[in-house]
Amino acid sequence: GAGVSQSPSNKVTEKGKDVELRCDPISGHTALYWYRQSLGQGLEFLIYFQGNSAPDKSGLPSDRFSAERTGGSVSTLTIQRTQQEDSAVYLCASSFDSRRSYEQYFGPGTRLTVT
Amino acid sequence: SQQGEEDPQALSIQEGENATMNCSYKTSINNLQWYRQNSGRGLVHLILIRSNEREKHSGRLRVTLDTSKKSSSLLITASRAADTASYFCATDGYSSASKIIFGSGTRLSIRP
Numbered sequence: 360g361a362g363v364s365q366s367p368s369n370k371v372t373e374k375g376k377d378v379e380l381r382c383d384p385i386s387g388h389t390a391l392y393w394y395r396q397s398l399g400q401g402l403e404f405l406i407y408f409q410g411n412s413a414p415d416k417s418g419l420p421s422d423r424f425s426a427e428r429t430g431g432s433v434s435t436l437t438i439q440r441t442q443q444e445d446s447a448v449y450l451c452a453s454s455f456d457s458r459r460s461y462e463q464y465f466g467p468g469t470r471l472t473v474t
Numbered sequence: 475s476q477q478g479e480e481d482p483q484a485l486s487i488q489e490g491e492n493a494t495m496n497c498s499y500k501t502s503i504n505n506l507q508w509y510r511q512n513s514g515r516g517l518v519h520l521i522l523i524r525s526n527e528r529e530k531h532s533g534r535l536r537v538t539l540d541t542s543k544k545s546s547s548l549l550i551t552a553s554r555a556a557d558t559a560s561y562f563c564a565t566d567g568y569s570s571a572s573k574i575i576f577g578s579g580t581r582l583s584i585r586p
Contacts, residue, residue: 393501399564400579401577401579401580402517402562402574404575450516450517452517461573462507462519462522463507463509463519465517467515468515471540
């Protein structure tokens with residue numbers, strides 16, 4: 360079946376504009392994660408969703424960042440009033456059930472550039 | 475923080491040699507995983523080792539886990555040019571609701 364998909368693959372935006380990044384997880388996966396990765400750096404956890412539970416938002420860097428997951432499937436990460444330091448690759452991953460630490464399947468990422 | 479930290483940050487070896495990367499973490503875990511990343515994009519899962527396991531093999535990969543030292547190692551034997559990538563360890567917390575956190579990674583370069 361299809362893997363995790365993300366769109367757009369690349370996004371260039373002007374400072375101050377809002378952006379929406381989309382993630383389509385693997386069908387049937389109940390856990391969905393968003394990470395951010397700056398050039399040459401590790402993955403920074405942003406948020407994760409597990410089934411119908413309240414999402415863990417502890418990694419969101421500021422209130423300009425928000426995410427939702429509709430119907431337990433597609434997720435959208437929204438960054439309002441983008442800043443240059445938001446430039447990074449945003450990675451989405453899904454797994455069958457995070458409570459049992461199944462392996463994560465990653466999407467190809469969205470490269471965000473804020474000019 | 476339960477975040478894992480890999481060392482070395484960068485490793486360059488000759489093709490055919492073995493590569494060893496280490497990961498240390500801070501809190502009790504259920505599982506530890508290793509991932510590979512090529513070209514700064516999506517990560518690929520390599521191997522998962524549970525907290526009650528000490529060693530696991532998968533092809534040319536050998537992973538060890540020492541929960542008393544809160545550390546793990548990834549050994550790639552007979553390295554190939556295609557092994558050039560960044561390698562990350564990922565840990566979960568002991569709680570069933572804990573999220574998975576990644577370390578900062580080791581950049582491995584295989585010289586032909």
